[in-house]
């Protein structure tokens with residue numbers, strides 16, 4: 001049987017992790033993490049922003065498996081400044097190279113340019129990668145339930161907690177959501193994109209949001225383009241959004257970010 005994209009990504013990630021450990025031991029990466037700049041409050045910032053308007057995690061994303069090259073003129077530092085000036089709450093930076101043309105240095109460069117908390121957007125399997133994320137300055141990690149076991153998810157979450165970082169738990173269906181609920185993290189991301197088929201539909205959030213417990217903060221991820229999309233998703237309880245491609249395709253990223261956030265649906269209103 002042909003391997004799915006997530007299986008292919010996992011295979012090369014495990015090779016990358018082994019190579020990274022051979023180059024820098026766990027103890028060395030932990031020592032580097034201890035000297036990293038203090039953690040910025042990721043979940044707390046989103047929570048605050050979502051009470052006043054929308055919380056936006058703006059993604060620095062050069063390319064993707066589903067879309068190929070998204071943005072040619074790609075400078076993480078300039079993009080971070082534009083997102084911050086446009087009103088983003090947090091940043092997400094792709095650090096995976098083979099599939100997204102990302103890099104660990106992009107996270108360091110982006111974070112140094114602004115005061116926003118930063119998510120390391122990558123495929124994590126090992127607490128080593130969490131310490132590495134912290135050593136780069138990351139304030140939050142992503143745990144993709146489709147690509148890890150319950151035991152791995154709990155181990156990654158615990159590592160994030162020990163470093164004082166937040167974790168965004170990503171789900172795409174009811175079974176993954178039920179598994180995510182066994183974790184402690186308050187942030188649940190519903191990814192509208194099926195990471196194996198790339199099919200993307202806001203129906204995923206429409207159908208799954210109802211099952212998200214009220215004590216969790218819902219983050220609606222992928223396939224969001226317009227203020228109308230955000231207002232539509234807000235009706236289903238999403239006030240926080242993770243957006244990459246649609247903003248990355250804009251010439252004026254700052255203005256596009258501002259426009260997207262300009263007229264949030266009033267909480268509780270229609």
Ligand SMILES: O=C(O)c1ccccc1NCC(=O)[C@H](O)[C@H](O)COP(=O)(O)O
Pocket residue numbers: 005059061064065066067191193195196198221222223224242243244245246
């Ligand atoms: O974006 C992809 O093609 C992709 C393929 C396989 C695994 C993950 C993938 N993307 C990660 C994400 O979920 C998005 O970068 C993120 O939610 C932003 O989505 P978008 O606004 O649609 O760029």
